[in-house]
Amino acid sequence: MASKAAKPAKRHGLMTRFWHWLNLLCLVILFMSGLNISNAHRYLYWGNYGFDPAEAWLAVPRFPGWATIPDYYSLAAARDWHILMAWPFAVGLLAMWIAMLVSGHFWRDLRTSPSEWKPKAIWHDIRQHLKLNFDHGGSKYNFLQKVAYGVVLGIFLPGMIFTGLAISPGFEPAAPWLVDILGGRQSARSIHFIFSWGIFAFFVVHVVLVLLAGPIGQIRDMITGGKLEEGDAQ
Numbered sequence: 001m002a003s004k005a006a007k008p009a010k011r012h013g014l015m016t017r018f019w020h021w022l023n024l025l026c027l028v029i030l031f032m033s034g035l036n037i038s039n040a041h042r043y044l045y046w047g048n049y050g051f052d053p054a055e056a057w058l059a060v061p062r063f064p065g066w067a068t069i070p071d072y073y074s075l076a077a078a079r080d081w082h083i084l085m086a087w088p089f090a091v092g093l094l095a096m097w098i099a100m101l102v103s104g105h106f107w108r109d110l111r112t113s114p115s116e117w118k119p120k121a122i123w124h125d126i127r128q129h130l131k132l133n134f135d136h137g138g139s140k141y142n143f144l145q146k147v148a149y150g151v152v153l154g155i156f157l158p159g160m161i162f163t164g165l166a167i168s169p170g171f172e173p174a175a176p177w178l179v180d181i182l183g184g185r186q187s188a189r190s191i192h193f194i195f196s197w198g199i200f201a202f203f204v205v206h207v208v209l210v211l212l213a214g215p216i217g218q219i220r221d222m223i224t225g226g227k228l229e230e231g232d233a234q
Contacts, residue, residue: 011140011226013103019096020222023157026089027199029069029081030160034196036068036078044193048184057190090161097153109140110150116143132212152202156195163192 012020043056050056065071069081100106115121125143141149165171166179166188182188210218220226 032069033081035063045186
């Protein structure tokens with residue numbers, strides 16, 4: 001008896017799509033509420049303490065209301081928004097990592113091979129990107145995409161969670177070792193700021209590449225799953 005034809009493989013799994021849009025919502029609100037929190041004290045320091053602007057390593061601009069949540073200065077309201085979205089952000093990232101490891105998505109699509117780290121291969125990938133040629137060479141992602149996703153998923157996003165916990169007054173007494181590992185509460189705050197803008201830079205580049213690659217198809221695939229293209233890794 002002939003078996004039923006298998007359903008065509010999706011380019012993006014259900015978990016990936018759900019996490020993508022949830023993560024986008026969380027990051028937008030976290031980032032904009034974070035800008036409001038930043039307006040409370042616009043100076044960044046290293047170490048455990050920092051109060052004197054003269055000792056700051058960076059003076060952050062004051063962000064306008066259209067870029068913040070809420071759209072007026074309110075440290076209390078901004079912190080409420082920040083905490084509200086921090087939980088789905090953290091739980092969603094943990095669930096995504098578990099799903100990637102269990103399903104093999106990380107090992108199959110995001111792990112780089114030693115040959116991809118050769119200078120000649122890296123330079124070839126850079127030149128292809130500059131030519132707007134996004135061919136993946138039989139893989140779901142090319143080398144630069146794998147590195148970018150690896151840095152964001154493995155460093156920036158988890159780093160935002162741990163540095164956020166370290167600068168939280170309610171959490172610090174329960175885990176002072178985390179603050180010590182990060183070099184002090186003010187160091188954790190500075191790293192939190194750097195990671196947040198690193199994610200923002202990734203977001204800008206990601207949007208630009210989506211626009212260059214065809215935004216309608218890219219957004220549709222991230223909603224419906226799309227079809228696995230011929231040549232993509234199974």
